Amino acid sequence: MRRLNPKKAELIAKGVLLLFAGTAVLALVAIVGYVVVKGIGVINLEFLFGRPRSMGREGGILPFIISSIYLTAISLLVSIPLGLCSAIYLTEYTTEGWATRAIRFGVDCLAGVPSIVLGLFGFMFFVKLLNFSWSILSGSLTVSLMILPFIIRSSEEAIRAVPQSYREVAFATGGTKWQSVTRVVLPCALPGIMTGIVLAIGKCVGETASVIFTAGTSLRIPGSIFDSGRTLAIHFYLLVRETGASDMAYGSAATLLISILIVNFFAYWLMRRFIARVS
Amino acid sequence: MVETGKSEPQKIIARNFSFSYGSQPALKGITLHVCTNEIFTVIGPSRSGKTTFLKCLNRMNDAIANTSKSGELLLDGRSVFDKDVDVAELRRRLGMVFAVPVALPKSIYNNLALGPRMRGILRKKRLDEIVERSLKAAYLWEEVKDRLHTSARNLSGGQQQRLCLARAMALEPEVLLLDEPCSGLDPVSTRKIEEALLELKNRYTIILVTNITAQAARVGDRTAFFLMGELIECDATETIFTHPSNERTADYLTGKFG
Amino acid sequence: MSLTKDRLVSPILFAIACFSIAALFVIGLFIFVEGLPIMIKVGVWKFIGSTDWSPLEGKFGILAMIAGSLAVAAGTLVVAVPFGVGCAIYLSEFASKRAVTLIKPAVELLFAIPSVVYGFVGVLFIVPFVREYLGGAGHGFCILTASFVLGIRVLPVIVGISVDALQAVPKVYRDGSLALGATKWQTTTMVTLRAARSGILAGVILGMASVIGETMAVIMVIGNAVVMPNSPLDSVRTLTSNIALEMGYAEGDHRQALFATGVVLFIITMILNTLTRYVTRSRVGKKK
Numbered sequence: 105m106r107r108l109n110p111k112k113a114e115l116i117a118k119g120v121l122l123l124f125a126g127t128a129v130l131a132l133v134a135i136v137g138y139v140v141v142k143g144i145g146v147i148n149l150e151f152l153f154g155r156p157r158s159m160g161r162e163g164g165i166l167p168f169i170i171s172s173i174y175l176t177a178i179s180l181l182v183s184i185p186l187g188l189c190s191a192i193y194l195t196e197y198t199t200e201g202w203a204t205r206a207i208r209f210g211v212d213c214l215a216g217v218p219s220i221v222l223g224l225f226g227f228m229f230f231v232k233l234l235n236f237s238w239s240i241l242s243g244s245l246t247v248s249l250m251i252l253p254f255i256i257r258s259s260e261e262a263i264r265a266v267p268q269s270y271r272e273v274a275f276a277t278g279g280t281k282w283q284s285v286t287r288v289v290l291p292c293a294l295p296g297i298m299t300g301i302v303l304a305i306g307k308c309v310g311e312t313a314s315v316i317f318t319a320g321t322s323l324r325i326p327g328s329i330f331d332s333g334r335t336l337a338i339h340f341y342l343l344v345r346e347t348g349a350s351d352m353a354y355g356s357a358a359t360l361l362i363s364i365l366i367v368n369f370f371a372y373w374l375m376r377r378f379i380a381r382v383s
Numbered sequence: 384m385v386e387t388g389k390s391e392p393q394k395i396i397a398r399n400f401s402f403s404y405g406s407q408p409a410l411k412g413i414t415l416h417v418c419t420n421e422i423f424t425v426i427g428p429s430r431s432g433k434t435t436f437l438k439c440l441n442r443m444n445d446a447i448a449n450t451s452k453s454g455e456l457l458l459d460g461r462s463v464f465d466k467d468v469d470v471a472e473l474r475r476r477l478g479m480v481f482a483v484p485v486a487l488p489k490s491i492y493n494n495l496a497l498g499p500r501m502r503g504i505l506r507k508k509r510l511d512e513i514v515e516r517s518l519k520a521a522y523l524w525e526e527v528k529d530r531l532h533t534s535a536r537n538l539s540g541g542q543q544q545r546l547c548l549a550r551a552m553a554l555e556p557e558v559l560l561l562d563e564p565c566s567g568l569d570p571v572s573t574r575k576i577e578e579a580l581l582e583l584k585n586r587y588t589i590i591l592v593t594n595i596t597a598q599a600a601r602v603g604d605r606t607a608f609f610l611m612g613e614l615i616e617c618d619a620t621e622t623i624f625t626h627p628s629n630e631r632t633a634d635y636l637t638g639k640f641g
Numbered sequence: 642m643s644l645t646k647d648r649l650v651s652p653i654l655f656a657i658a659c660f661s662i663a664a665l666f667v668i669g670l671f672i673f674v675e676g677l678p679i680m681i682k683v684g685v686w687k688f689i690g691s692t693d694w695s696p697l698e699g700k701f702g703i704l705a706m707i708a709g710s711l712a713v714a715a716g717t718l719v720v721a722v723p724f725g726v727g728c729a730i731y732l733s734e735f736a737s738k739r740a741v742t743l744i745k746p747a748v749e750l751l752f753a754i755p756s757v758v759y760g761f762v763g764v765l766f767i768v769p770f771v772r773e774y775l776g777g778a779g780h781g782f783c784i785l786t787a788s789f790v791l792g793i794r795v796l797p798v799i800v801g802i803s804v805d806a807l808q809a810v811p812k813v814y815r816d817g818s819l820a821l822g823a824t825k826w827q828t829t830t831m832v833t834l835r836a837a838r839s840g841i842l843a844g845v846i847l848g849m850a851s852v853i854g855e856t857m858a859v860i861m862v863i864g865n866a867v868v869m870p871n872s873p874l875d876s877v878r879t880l881t882s883n884i885a886l887e888m889g890y891a892e893g894d895h896r897q898a899l900f901a902t903g904v905v906l907f908i909i910t911m912i913l914n915t916l917t918r919y920v921t922r923s924r925v926g927k928k929k
């Protein structure tokens with residue numbers, strides 16, 4: 105077989121790769137663009153703040169938005185302290201040994217558990233065993249297991265990025281280990297940690313498989329965390345199953361995507377601030 | 384390894400002090416003393432153990448695993464490695480300034496207030512006093528007094544180093560440990576710092592590690608010459624520079640090596 | 642005072658850090674406790690090896706679902722690996738800084754889109770497309786469709802890890818090759834890629850684990866018929882969609898069988914995750 109001139113080969117390769125990368129961007133724009141364009145017409149104040157009618161096939165999506173917010177808030181409330189403390193321990197308080205390796209293994213495996221399996225666990229444990237029944241509480245506790253590894257990882261990265269010289273200054277200035285962590289390392293790592301948290305919000309909002317058997321599908325606005333509530337993502341899934349590509353479906357999807365996009369752009373902005381701080 | 388000094392109170396004493404990183408010896412049998420309210424300069428080529436010596440004094444080397452030491456290091460007659468020494472308190476008494484200025488990503492004010500706050504001083508008035516006093520002592524007050532709450536990262540290199548000096552002084556220490564504080568600074572900033580030090584020795588005992596022998600000649604009262612972890616000679620600065628008793632000292636000072 | 646407080650901090654943080662392993666253990670325990678009895682009742686080999694899934698008759702064989710999951714994973718990898726590694730190579734080796742700031746976030750955003758939306762778009766566009774032009778027993782709801790949809794969904798995982806692996810290759814390797822007169826492309830294929838291959842492999846395995854764990858996007862486009870896959874155009878059911886579809890109304894033995902399916906899923910993803918660590922650790926070993 106005739107050997108291609110290496111320079112020519114490179115040109116072709118570059119072209120193909122650019123095509124790949126371009127297709128990825130195109131896919132994103134196409135998916136997001138299509139859904140948002142089709143759905144944005146449906147979104148108005150009545151849609152966002154109104155109640156659903158005929159089993160959710162018409163009307164507004166207020167209860168679902170509120171359920172999503174509730175669920176996300178409680179999940180964060182549970183997983184942020186747990187995750188941050190774990191990350192602090194793994195970075196500041198240990199040297200690499202079998203204990204840290206075991207913990208990291210646990211975190212990585214937890215990250216790998218499929219969301220539907222977590223949903224099963226949540227159903228068995230929170231809904232049935234602890235008798236929380238189908239509720240925001242059950243749902244958010246399950247989702248917090250989902251995002252915990254993510255928060256641990258991103259917090260760890262943020263804390264590691266803090267230059268060692270900062271810690272040395274803290275010690276030389278007469279600080280204890282805990283003081284160096286709370287007064288120097290954490291404040292410096294904060295935007296990076298926040299970025300992780302903000303991205304976790306995006307994940308919570310989109311979670312379906314782990315929520316569907318734990319938080320229930322009630323159409324009402326949940327009065328407390330013990331009430332059942334249908335999140336926007338679940339509502340969207342049920343809508344598609346029952347009504348196909350209806351206006352309501354597009355509207356819900358668009359709302360979902362727009363919120364996630366806003367959340368992600370906020371995270372990028374935070375990340376830039378963080379990089380400016382530690383460099 | 385002869386050392387002579389004035390018969391004044393001895394703030395810091397090292398007796399046959401040795402220190403190793405794992406199997407690598409860094410300091411071998413150092414015996415010297417530092418008098419109160421003097422500028423004690425330590426000179427020598429790189430890797431002589433100068434920085435290690437400083438870091439042993441304020442126990443910054445505690446964080447490093449697998450080290451071993453022998454001999455004594457005394458501050459005011461008490462070993463710094465004593466069991467009931469509060470390390471945080473020790474580091475407050477021995478304020479350290481590193482070679483590379485490290486301005487924390489906080490405001491100038493908060494950089495300086497960090498130490499006092501960690502000690503438990505929380506009243507704003509007291510903190511204000513400390514901040515102003517330290518900045519004045521470091522000859523930095525005039526340049527930053529109008530922007531105390533802006534980020535310290537915006538200061539120039541020389542200003543940042545003076546900030547670090549002020550930060551050390553905000554601890555109200557007794558001794559200042561300066562590790563090549565003027566490396567990488569322009570001559571003007573260097574002079575400002577040296578002037579500050581000459582002023583400060585009235586209040587503090589200062590140990591200054593420097594790679595610039597001329598700097599030792601300019602500001603040092605007594606000078607020690609370290610070479611490969613050993614103390615070769617320690618005497619009044621003038622003696623060391625004009626008629627050193629050890630041949631290696633003479634060679635280093637005349638630039639035959641280093 | 643502050644010293645004692647400081648000494649308390651370490652064990653407290655340790656206890657909190659162990660929460661993850663504890664949680665993992667509890668999750669595994671519960672799933673096993675719920676699922677194992679039915680597996681033993683039916684017979685473990687029969688459970689895994691039989692294609693007969695008829696809950697109403699008490700027959701629980703998940704072989705068809707295992708095959709379905711594996712088929713989808715394989716199909717997705719065929720789509721996502723060339724695509725993903727290609728993007729990664731472009732991002733790491735050839736893209737200008739401006740291009741990177743455009744493409745990298747775009748790829749990361751692909752991961753942020755919820756899988757239900759992927760399923761939705763898949764149903765709207767890819768299903769009819771496949772049905773029109775490729776036909777098949779699944780009428781568009783088939784492995785091929787799922788592979789396309791999931792291929793895009795899992796792309797960011799592969800791209801992310803591959804880019805890291807490529808970036809981790811020391812610059813001197815590339816410089817050495819270029820100094821010998823090789824073009825950038827030759828350097829990439831013969832030097833950089835080879836050096837990064839275990840990292841990329843780890844990314845691929847992780848991507849595979851991710852696909853096997855996917856539920857919502859799969860359910861909407863795969864047809865969910867309990868059959869052994871014969872062609873990419875067949876409609877199949879995966880382990881995940883099995884659970885999601887029937888959990889809503891399952892009772893007694895049926896419900897336990899779904900938990901048992903969860904056990905199998907858990908074990909598979911656990912194996913894949915361990916494999917990933919093994920692959921990356923051997924790379925670290927080699928480097929030293």
